[in-house]
Amino acid sequence: AGWGSATQSHTHHNPSPYRADDPLCHSPPNSINDHEQRDRALYALKHVTGADSFKSVEQHRLVLSAMEPVDIIGILPTGAGKTIAYLLPTSSSLNPEKKVTIVAVPYLPIRDGIIRQYHHLPGLSIAELSEHTTIADCPSVLVTTFDKILYNPQSPCCRLIGHLSARGRLARIVIDEAHTLATQQRWRTTLQVAGDMRLFGCPVTLVSATISKN
Secondary structure: OOOOOOEEEOOOOOOOOEOOOOOOOOOOOHHHOOHHHHHHHHHHHHHHHOOOOEOOHHHHHHHHHHOOOOOEEEEOOOOOOHHHHHHHHHOOOOOOOOOEEEEEEOOHHHHHHHHHHHOOOOOOOEEEOOOOOOHHHOOOEEEEEHHHHOOOOOOHHHHHHHHHHHOOOEEEEEEOOHHHHHHOOOHHHHHHHHHHHHHHOOOEEEEEOOOOOO
């Protein structure tokens, strides 16, 4: 409820490799069907990961959607490249203004895994969002856990997000493993606060491998 212009990104369980110039692919709709944006996304993929192609049309569509100021529900199976899809638009070539994306995950191992796996990639700047993070030292991606921002809207982390928003530096809030919102012990409160993330005035992305497409 409350989602305005949500863009859904679905995939099959065995997505086929995809190149931006593949004439057989179905073009994404509306502004996403912009060849310049498609070329920029492919360039960023090559620069950051070294890959020449996206894993699937759906992964590419998720990247292109995240380059636009729209809310997104991204549903791709495990291993289909959800994480790099929402990180790629934060890279230096696609984010010259160095706006900050907040990534919230349910568990510490997921947070630490994202930071460990992706912080060294060229063009990406990733760190933990903690009570000690300041405006001055914000990288392009701050990763935190649900308890830091969803259980306590008055927390130092939420205040920092508010300051970023007020300064026009907040790009997007990503809630990874979004299906776990409904399985938290305080799930009613968690879902309410997750919805309130849109009050920061930036697009919100929900990503999961197990949200029902219905």
